[in-house]
Amino acid sequence: MTFNPESQAILIVDDTPTNLEILSETLVEAGFQVAVAVDGESALEQLEYYQADLILLDIMMPGINGFETCRRLKANPATHSIPVIFMTALSDTESKVKGLSLGAVDYITKPFQQAEVLARVKVQLQVRHFSRALESQNQQLKQEIARREQAEAALYQLNQTLEIQVQNRTAELSTALESLQQMQVQLIHSERMSSLGQLIAGIAHEVNNPINFIYGNLTPATEYTQALLHLVNLYQLSFPQASLEIQQQLESIDFNFLREDLPKLLSSMKLGAERIRQLVTSLRCFSRLDESEMKPIDIHEGIDSTLLILQHRLKARGSYPAIEVIKSYGNLPPIECYGGQLNQVFMNVLANAIDAIEERYQTQNEVMKLGQIQIITEPLQTRWVAIRIKDNGSGIPESIVSRIFAPFFTTKAAGKGTGLGLSISHQIVVEKHGGRLLCHATSTGGSEFVIEIPMSKHQVGVDSLELEVSRNQVKCNVIAE
Ligand SMILES: Nc1ncnc2c1ncn2[C@@H]1O[C@H](COP(=O)(O)OP(=O)(O)O)[C@@H](O)[C@H]1O
Ligand SMILES: [Mg+2]
Structure with a gap:
């Protein structure tokens, strides 16, 4: 320079x-x-x-x-x-x-003074010269800074795009995971349902024949015994003085007790056989799994057969008192649905209600407040029906309410809960029947599950506003209790 x-x-x-x-x-x-x-x-x-x-x-x-x-x-x-x-x-x-x-x-x-003029002029020109050089360097530096800033901005932009891409990918992946889980649930469900259904249907069929012999023979058996006892009576009247051998036999078989007990025994056998027949009918009703199309059925029958299957858990067991079931069935027409699958929903929801009551017994040691399950059915205004299953069990903590329908979500001990009950029920109610499965807390601290389904498949997608209105009225009822 x-x-x-x-x-x-x-x-x-x-x-x-x-x-x-x-x-x-x-x-x-x-x-x-x-x-x-x-x-x-x-x-x-x-x-x-x-x-x-x-x-x-x-x-x-x-x-x-x-x-x-x-x-x-x-x-x-x-x-x-x-x-x-x-x-x-x-x-x-x-x-x-x-x-x-x-x-x-x-x-x-x-x-x-010539020398002075020259000296001053030169100094100023040199100062100007250097300041110009500095300025140009400054300019270059500024350009460099601008270039770097541009590069930085481009980098930031790139980063931003990358982040968005990562976010999109993550969202895609989690959607894929979700649908994979759903598929898995469906698979497990259909696999279980078919093996469970086959098992139940097989047992029901196998038990049905022998129980029918027993049941069918009980009436003639009763008549024969009556006839035989009558005959013995007649003998006793005709020959009041029995031989020693007969007297010994009468004593050894305690004939007087036998005569009184035999009819009772037969009638209790008949009662038992009737119970078995009922159970078989319920099992058959419950396992209507092979149905591939919707059929109009009485859902009360489905609920009752499910309750019968759960009977052993509702009775007093060990230190737990019995659980009271209060039914209040509305006047419902036959509902067009997949009966077996809907029974599965009743089973899942009722089993959860029993679990929740047992949990309350255990954790709060509150045996005084007896377990109670209320089942209410009623038509909704829009040709839909609602089945409410309410328990006074442990209730669902606010923090997990949003997760209970997720596949594999369970709060129960390993081996006891699978976390599939509600997710399967949700699929059956929502996807198979175009209905809704709702859950809310009751005023007593328990839970209420509400299954809402259209009375026939033609009702699917009916004006949801109307339904909303009827559901709000229901909510008011719950609060008003
Ligand atoms: N009636 C109920 N009362 C309290 N908690 C419930 C009730 N029903 C469901 N839950 C909660 O929802 C979870 C998921 O239920 P579910 O899908 O049936 O799976 P699982 O019963 O195998 O745990 C349960 O573990 C429980 O925490
Ligand atoms: Mg369950």
């Missing part, structure tokens, strides 16, 4: 020709390019096309003086950075101060 006088142009502004001459000569000899102007206005005009690197400016001139010229130079963006050196009389301190305050960089005093 060398400083070369020949590339430097100096404008001298002075109204005294002698001054112009002396200065020009000195500067040209030193190698500078020189231009001159005789007053302020012509200097300003000249500067519109002449590029000066320095201006030597006289103060006292006709027209606008040096101060005004300097002010205008500094006010113009095209010229404001050109260094100005005032030329003033030696003693005129006031003018020097004023000149400097107007933006001049230096002053030289008249009469001129």
Whole structure:
């Protein structure tokens, strides 16, 4: 970055020709390019096309003086950075101060000392030269900074896009996972249902035949025994004095007790056989799993057969008292549905209710408050039906309510809970029947599950607003209890 006088142009502004001459000569000899102007206005005009690197400016001139010229130079963006050196009389301190305050960089005093003029001019030109070099470096630095900022912004943008892509992928993956889980549940469900269904149907069939022999033979067996006892009576009347052997036999079989007990025994056998027949009927009803199409059925029958299957868990067991089941069935027409699958829903919800009551017994040791399950069925206004199953069990903590329908979610001990009951029930009610499965807390701290389904498949998708209204009324009922 060398400083070369020949590339430097100096404008001298002075109204005294002698001054112009002396200065020009000195500067040209030193190698500078020189231009001159005789007053302020012509200097300003000249500067519109002449590029000066320095201006030597006289103060006292006709027209606008040096101060005004300097002010205008500094006010113009095209010229404001050109260094100005005032030329003033030696003693005129006031003018020097004023000149400097107007933006001049230096002053030289008249009469001129050539060496001093040259020295001051060179210093100023060098300062300007270096400050320009600095400025250009500064400019380069600024450009570099801008370039880096741009690169940074591009990087940020890229990062942002990447993040969005990652988010999208994560969302896609979790949707895929969810549907995979659903599929898994469906698979387990259908696999279980078919094996369970086959098992139940097989047992029901196998038990059905022998129980029918027993049941069918019980009536003739009763009649035969009555006839035989009657015959013995007749013998006793005809031969009051029995032989010793007969008397011994009568005593050894305790005939008087036998005569009284045998009819009772037979009638209790009949009762038992009837129970087994009922159970078989329930099992058959429950396992209507192979149905591939919807059929109109009495859902009360389905609920009752499910309750019968759960009977052993509802009775008093060990330290647990019996669980009371309060049914209040509404007047419902046959409902078009997959009966076996709906029974599975009743089974899951009722089994959960029993679990919840047992849990309360265990954790709160609150055997005083007896377990109670209420089953209410009722038609809704929109040709839908609602089946409410309410328990006074342990209740569902607020923190898990949103998760209970998720596949594999369970709060029960390993081996006891699978976490599939509600998710399967949800699928059956919502997907298979176009219905709804709702759950809320009861005023007693237990839970209520509400199964809502259309009475026939033509009702699916019925005006949901109407349903909303009827459901709100139901909610009010719960709160009003
Ligand atoms: N009636 C109820 N009272 C209290 N909690 C319940 C009830 N029904 C369901 N739950 C909760 O929902 C969870 C999921 O139920 P479910 O899908 O049937 O699976 P599982 O019974 O195998 O745990 C249960 O573990 C339990 O925490
Ligand atoms: Mg369950």
